[in-house]
Amino acid sequence: MSVLMTDIQADIPVPFSGDQLDHGDNIRDPEQLQALLQKTSARAVLFYQGRIGIGAGGRPHRVHPSDLIGHDLMAPGPLFLGMEGERPIFAFSITKPEEFMPEQNFVSLRGIGGNMRPSDLALAGRAKSLFAWHFTDKHCVACGTKTVSRDGGTKQLCTGCGAESFPRVNPVAIMLVTDGDRVLLGRGVGWPEGAMSALAGFVSPGESVEEAAQREVMEEAGIKTKNPRYIFSQPWPFPAQLMMGLMLEAVNTDITVDPKELEDARWFTREEVLAVFEKRGEAFMRLPRQTIAHQLMRQWLNETA
Ligand SMILES: [Zn+2]
Structure with a gap:
């Protein structure tokens, strides 16, 4: 019987896994995040309606977070995805794609996934799941009061009873x-x-x-x-x-x-x-x-x- 080249190899992760970022769980308080957003090396990837903005070379288009100032953003604002070495990486969900690039450059991960680098695909998938959580879960499961995003978008805090909630898988x-x-x-x-x-x-x-x-x-x-x-x-x-x-x-x-x-x-x-x-x-x-x-x-x- 013939043998296929295998996709499942030690150095090629299962698609949507293989995220290379350090998630930086100890640098997520508001002051730290503000400092990270202002770092010259900081970069942000862009989402529009769950689709990721693709730039040159088929990789996620990156801007500096300050380029988002003055543009309409979806809640919860910047998601902090983690550190790529010394470089903080954020994701933003925007409402007017044409302010950044042609709308057709925002593509579904279902469509493009097989063509993306594993680490880009993993990062994009994680951001997409987090945005979806913030979009659908806006109220505390304990008391029904509105929640706010904390820790760079990896947690929600109830403004009524103070309960914390975390993204569900x-x-x-x-x-x-x-x-x-x-x-x-x-x-x-x-x-x-x-x-x-x-x-x-x-x-x-x-x-x-x-x-x-x-x-x-x-x-x-x-x-x-x-x-x-x-x-x-x-x-x-x-x-x-x-x-x-x-x-x-x-x-x-x-x-x-x-x-x-x-x-x-x-x-x-x-x-x-x-x-x-x-x-x-x-x-x-x-x-x-x-x-x-x-x-x-x-x-x-x-x-x-
Ligand atoms: Zn509550």
Whole structure:
């Protein structure tokens, strides 16, 4: 069997992981942040409606934080992402992209992710998740009063009762179910024709990720599984999931699709999957390489080579 060049190598992180910044958790009080914003070396990346501004060379466009003065900004104002060596890095969410660059230069991380440097993608994903949190969670979960951003956007403080809240990450199990040299893939409701991926679902309270994986595969496809094996995880900033990849072995192979969850689920042979990855087969649509499902399939192809 042929072997693929692997994406999963020690020096190439899973997409959206591999952030190189020192998060600077001890330099986040207001005076320190003000000093960091004013450093000559400081830089800010720009977001508009969850999309990142891309500049020359396909890298995130950077400006000095002082260039933002006088422009309309979305709450919470500057996010402090951390230190790149001696250089403080911030992110701002702006409201008028054309004041900085053409609007089309602000691109979705879903679209461009596979073409970005791993460290840029990780930084951008983290900023996107933090902005999404501030956008949706504006009130204290304890008393309902408005919250304000603290610590450079990594914390919120209630202006009523003083409760602190922190950005939530939602764990999702994503599963590659195998039956010998076959793998189970499914298509979600409303997905484009030909799109197939690993099954996935949110972890419920009281569940291990292994239990969630087995429950989801049973619910969605009627397949009982054994030997769940954790492979790797991936931050997924749409808006703030932690995708936890597992491989499981099928006990039964007759698929019963839950039509509320899936439009289709089928077994594909290793040869069919390999042909898709090598762009000489079209059994299903090849997934973007920044997705964990792509990475899981690639891992399986390599393990079974
Ligand atoms: Zn409160």
